[in-house]
Amino acid sequence: MxxxxxxxxxxxxxxxxxxxxxxxxxxxxxxxxxxxxxxxxxxxxxxxxxxxxxxxxxxxxxxxxxxxxxxxxxxxxxxxxxxxxxxxxxxxxxxxxxxxxxxxxxxxxxxxxPSIIDRSPIIIAMSSGGTAPVLLRLLRKKIESILPIRLGNVAKIAGCWRSIVKKQFSNLLERKRFWEKLFNSIFVQYIINGKEKKAVSFLESIIKKPNVLIGEIILVGAGPGNSDLLTLRALQVMQEADVVLYDNLVSQEILNLIRRDAKCIYVGKRAGLKNITQEKIIKLLIFLANQGKKVVRLKGGDSFIFGRGGEELEAAKNANINFQVVPGITSGIGASAYSGIPLTHRNYAQGVIFITGHKCVNNTANNWSILCDPSYTLVVYMGSLNALEISEKLILYGRLRSTPIAIISQSTTINQKVIIGRLDEINKLFKLTISPSLLIIGQVVLLHQKLAWFKDLTNLNNTETIF
CATH class of the missing domain: 3.40.50.720 (NAD(P)-binding Rossmann-like Domain)
Structure with a gap:
């Protein structure tokens, strides 16, 4: 040294x-x-x-x-x-x-x-002894990203309660276990989210009942596939999880960022395959949270955009389980950005509508008179499902057969593939793609050839035009 x-x-x-x-x-x-x-x-x-x-x-x-x-x-x-x-x-x-x-x-x-990470009173100092300042800067950036801004407030509040905890737990080992349990509980999340009164109330309750373990469920949007598009908050939560239930659309690259000693459980669903039911997923979430665990429900894209996140949180609320939500970049936004297709543009589209290729459970029909309006871009999640029916209905209700469409698979990754064509060719085009795919319908698709920056960046010929 x-x-x-x-x-x-x-x-x-x-x-x-x-x-x-x-x-x-x-x-x-x-x-x-x-x-x-x-x-x-x-x-x-x-x-x-x-x-x-x-x-x-x-x-x-x-x-x-x-x-x-x-x-x-x-x-x-x-x-x-x-x-x-x-x-x-x-x-x-x-x-x-x-x-x-x-x-x-x-x-x-x-x-x-040294290089300093300031979360006062928590201070982290790093040094390479002057040998590799650029490497040190990169390491600092990585550590900065996983430390919440309000982390110092956790230490401040804990410091105010040290003497009270010491009186309550005279044994050193008991005190140590108390603090470990507290810092692994929702107490920290309350402070990070600016709910300090709730945090103090929780601390008081856990002092009175030190053996009660209180779990929570955290919905985390993993984004469209590229790990660089994870939010800082998502990364922080993944590093704190006891258990992670993850979907089929979460890439291995993102799974590698989960805390190493966390238990990972695959609960993915794919069309046409035998899958775990949503009911079983919800029961598993509640069972694990009731064991006092911090349970992360990791979903591709964003949990609240065709991710059934609302259903899972309703169940958590009904079971009196604490929960929070970390939004993610939904695949519709990620795929359009990485394929150079702006979903709105003054000259092409005044708005955007998101729908899913899945049929509703109660068979509620889409409002085709709205969806066929050419001044709106239409983004279809799980677009390969019922693609032909969607195309026929849109044409029937007024969309032009020549309306440009883009089918994007493995979006935002180096394996991204974009196929450009016409609305009346949709069935033929989907045979050239792999699932899951995202479908974009509208005049904005014409901008792809001009704005496809990611294709040039990766030097991949990842676009096919059949127009």
Whole structure:
């Protein structure tokens, strides 16, 4: 270990910064966040530091560095372009056994600034010892993405209750188990969602009944297939799950992001195959949540767009189980974006309608007079189901036979395939695709050839035009 990671309390301590350019400003911002007293020596100041001086957030001592200015200073930062001056400052500080950092010169640093992830009072500091700053930046970005912004509030509230918990659980092991259970419960989610009163109420109840495990169900939209299109919140929840029930449309790439020790249960459904029923899925969700588990229901696209998420949450509500929803990019939005087909456009379509190729359980008929309006783009989920019937009805009620259509399979992935054709060719076109596929009907499809950016990016000839 080249450096010992430590956290310094700089509150109201005098810090000396020599130099007042952009590099110095970046360090000063950090020092001010730590409530340090920042003293500056510099001939010239950048506009940002001059503004801090006007606001009396920093103090300007002098234009020239002198050893006398090191008196009563806790640590020193040299951020000048003068290598001789930097060398002098380093030697003087070393002689006085003071902490010193010469910016961008690791050999002249008794301490270095780490990469910081701030969720105060939770602070994560990372360093590569100056060997690989770009790699460090990438790692920081990954860690940032899975730590909720309000995570610090969890620590603050827990800190306020430490003494009460200590009185309640005198045994160290009991206290440890209590905190572990609390931080793995819905308590954290309440705070992250801004419901701090509910979180405190939950904490009070769990102190009174420490052995009661309270589970929850979280509906998570996994997006249209590409793992890059997961929301940060979805990733966070997947990292916290005890059990994940996932659908057929969730890619392996996304499944690989689930917490390793979480139990994954496949509950996918495919047309024409023997599948688990929706009733059994709901019963399993409730059974697992009643065991005190954090159950993630992971669905392709968005749970509330033809994903039966509403039915599952109704069942959770009826069973008095806590639940929350993490929206995802629905496949209609993802597929259209990645195939270069804007669903609305001033010159082509004034609106968009989403329907499903599945027939309703009660056989409720579609309103074909609305669906055939050429000023609306029609997006059909599970488009291969009843495609011919949909085409015939649209033509019967007024859509032109020559209306452009796009059939998109494996959307947003490198295997995406787009077939362009006419409405009256729909049956023939679907024979060239693999399920599941999404169908887009309308004049906006004509923009595909012009706007198909993803095809060029992947260098794949993934478009067939049969028009």
């Amino acid at each position: 080249d450096y010992l990671p430590v956290f310094l309390d700089l509150k109201y301590k005098n810090i000396l910064v020599v130099g007042a350019g952009e590099v110095a400003f970046n360090k000063i911002k950090l020092l001010l966040r730590a409530h340090a007293v920042v003293n500056i020596i510099a001939k010239d100041m950048c506009s940002e530091i001059r503004s801090l001086l006007v606001q009396k957030k920093v103090f300007w001592l002098s234009k020239e560095f002198q050893i006398s200015y090191l008196k009563n200073i806790f640590l020193v930062i040299a951020a000048t372009s003068n290598t001789e001056l930097n060398q002098t400052i380093f030697k003087k500080c070393n002689k006085l056994k003071m902490l010193v950092n010469v910016v961008d010169d690791q050999s002249k640093c008794s301490f270095i600034f």
